[in-house]
Amino acid sequence: MGEVRHEGSVLPVRNTVQPYKALFSLVPRGAPVDDPRVISGIIYVIRNGLQWKDAPREYGPHKTLYNRFVRWSRLGVFNYIFAELAGKEEKAGQLISTPPI
Secondary structure, eight states, rough: OEEEEEEEEEEEEESSSSGHHHHHTTTTOSSSHHHHHHHHHHHHHHHTTTGGGGSSSOOOOOOHHHHHHHHHHHTTHHHHHHHHHHHHHHHHOOOOOOOOO
């Protein structure tokens, strides 16, 4: 995982292609954009509860992040990605939800 600096903070960017190779076949091809950076930006915005316009510029234009998220959501890309990732999980490695003690 790589990183970029933003206003004194270090932001994670998954810039290695290897973890994404299986997922790239599920992502529709559009204008040439750094897909790992876009995916990382989408995840960053969602995880931090940001508005798209507040996405750090290091992930690319916020409009690109938003447009890709909307387009990929409508096409079911995230469902395919999650299914692909879930299918690779072994039963022994599944998490079990338990209440805290």
